[in-house]
Amino acid sequence: METVLKVVGVTKKYNNGRGIFDINLDVRRGDIFGFLGPNGAGKTTAMKIMTGLMSADSGDVEIFGHSITKEFEKAMRKVGCIIETAESYTYLSAYENLKLFSRFYDDVDNNRIDEVLELTGILKYKKEKVKNFSLGMKQRLGIAAAILSRPELVILDEPLNGLDVQGMIEIRKLIKLLAETEKTTFFISSHLIHDVELTCDRIGILYNGRLVNVDSKENILKNYASLENYYVSEVGKNGNI
Amino acid sequence: MGTFKAAVINEIIKIYKKKKVIVAVIISLFAIVMGQLMVTVVNTGFGLRAVSGTQFPILVLSLFSRTILPFFTTLVVIDVFSGEFSHNTMKITMTRPITRIKLFTAKVSAVAFFVLVNLIIVMLLSMLAGILFNSDSITEMGVFRVLLAYIVTLIPVVAFALIIVFLANIFKSGTTVFFISVIIFIAFNAITIAFPRYSSLFITSMFDWHSLWNVNTFQISKILREFFIILGCAIMFYTAGYYLFDKRDL
Numbered sequence: 001m002e003t004v005l006k007v008v009g010v011t012k013k014y015n016n017g018r019g020i021f022d023i024n025l026d027v028r029r030g031d032i033f034g035f036l037g038p039n040g041a042g043k044t045t046a047m048k049i050m051t052g053l054m055s056a057d058s059g060d061v062e063i064f065g066h067s068i069t070k071e072f073e074k075a076m077r078k079v080g081c082i083i084e085t086a087e088s089y090t091y092l093s094a095y096e097n098l099k100l101f102s103r104f105y106d107d108v109d110n111n112r113i114d115e116v117l118e119l120t121g122i123l124k125y126k127k128e129k130v131k132n133f134s135l136g137m138k139q140r141l142g143i144a145a146a147i148l149s150r151p152e153l154v155i156l157d158e159p160l161n162g163l164d165v166q167g168m169i170e171i172r173k174l175i176k177l178l179a180e181t182e183k184t185t186f187f188i189s190s191h192l193i194h195d196v197e198l199t200c201d202r203i204g205i206l207y208n209g210r211l212v213n214v215d216s217k218e219n220i221l222k223n224y225a226s227l228e229n230y231y232v233s234e235v236g237k238n239g240n241i
Numbered sequence: 242m243g244t245f246k247a248a249v250i251n252e253i254i255k256i257y258k259k260k261k262v263i264v265a266v267i268i269s270l271f272a273i274v275m276g277q278l279m280v281t282v283v284n285t286g287f288g289l290r291a292v293s294g295t296q297f298p299i300l301v302l303s304l305f306s307r308t309i310l311p312f313f314t315t316l317v318v319i320d321v322f323s324g325e326f327s328h329n330t331m332k333i334t335m336t337r338p339i340t341r342i343k344l345f346t347a348k349v350s351a352v353a354f355f356v357l358v359n360l361i362i363v364m365l366l367s368m369l370a371g372i373l374f375n376s377d378s379i380t381e382m383g384v385f386r387v388l389l390a391y392i393v394t395l396i397p398v399v400a401f402a403l404i405i406v407f408l409a410n411i412f413k414s415g416t417t418v419f420f421i422s423v424i425i426f427i428a429f430n431a432i433t434i435a436f437p438r439y440s441s442l443f444i445t446s447m448f449d450w451h452s453l454w455n456v457n458t459f460q461i462s463k464i465l466r467e468f469f470i471i472l473g474c475a476i477m478f479y480t481a482g483y484y485l486f487d488k489r490d491l
Binding site: 085090 | 247250329330332333337490
């Protein structure tokens with residue numbers, strides 16, 4: 001199976017001594033990869049490095065075989081992402097925001113913009129300025145922006161933040177649908193074990209900046225009653241729970 | 242569409258949507274109207290011809306390029322750089338398939354386009370005012386000189402904008418960038434007045450570069466000298482600004 005995201009020896013250390021250390025992982029096409037870890041584990045740092053928002057002290061990231069540092073445009077052409085928070089231009093409407101993003105891609109037209117707004121449940125708000133949106137609506141717009149270009153890899157940092165129960169269910173369904181029908185690969189970070197268990201099929205645990213383990217959900221649940229038990233066990237081996 | 246072209250269009254749309262262009266045009270229009278009223282009062286009240294129809298736009302340019310234009314250019318640069326960093330919206334474009342050099346250049350190009358549009362609008366409005374109130378003194382050569390004067394003013398103003406871009410990539414706060422820009426602007430002007438021998442080293446003294454073009458005989462050597470000083474300044478601050486932009490972690 002093709003490796004779409006390859007992280008090799010990535011290390012980033014902040015002045016306060018925290019960061020991520022020697023992260024190595026492969027994500028294969030069609031995976032819904034869950035990046036699980038507590039607050040401050042380094043999930044967002046890793047994702048920022050993967051998407052070029054931050055430079056690593058050492059190591060590299062390859063997306064579809066293209067290095068983020070040397071071939072950024074080629075690497076990011078088929079990637080959609082939400083990193084840290086779902087941001088948009090508040091003085092523009094939802095439609096105008098997506099129209100701005102669509103210009104970077106050749107195959108995104110106005111119909112596609114309406115399609116993603118429909119998929120994320122905010123089509124009826126398309127002409128409203130984003131400054132009037134609730135947190136959940138902004139999150140949905142962020143997801144719409146992430147999938148706008150029909151990306152083959154979607155990197156989502158805490159995508160269910162701010163969503164109501166219905167919204168969480170819808171977005172989970174959307175992720176699974178895109179993974180099944182369009183073979184879209186997802187790399188999702190979360191600190192919510194239950195969400196990861198429901199959505200992802202491969203799970204990596206990040207703790208204190210180190211990748212503790214990576215395994216498939218199927219294997220995990222053969223040996224543990226729940227993902228939470230597995231998490232406690234793996235993190236406990238590192239001496240902190 | 243090429244990613245660079247897409248980024249330039251997006252940046253121009255964002256600048257337009259933030260309404261600063263409209264405010265700049267309104268203030269410029271007000272200044273032109275007030276100026277023309279004063280000229281008309283002098284013309285009709287004292288029987289003098291203060292300025293001709295084509296001199297009025299040049300007079301407006303001299304004032305506009307030293308006050309309103311640098312002020313609004315500074316505000317737009319702060320919006321385009323510091324504003325996006327502080328509102329966390331810079332990452333929206335940085336996670337699209339566009340390199341940082343293209344994105345940086347697109348933002349600078351959008352600022353230059355803003356300056357050009359401002360200059361053209363003020364030129365047209367002031368020429369209209371000049372024609373309406375003093376149409377008998379309009380000549381083709383005069384119109385050409387006005388056009389040339391406004392177009393060449395773009396160059397030193399963009400070089401000044403690149404200094405602000407550099408500052409906007411050093412300081413995180415847009416307010417800090419604004420106040421330091423004001424201090425630098427005042428300081429450069431003060432030094433230019435106090436030490437006129439060294440005035441050509443400061444970009445703010447080049448805002449009236451158009452006066453070198455508005456003559457019957459061009460002083461080619463002086464024009465070229467000032468052009469290369471402006472160019473050197475622009476290259477230096479473009480490079481420094483890009484270096485900081487590229488190294489920045491979000």
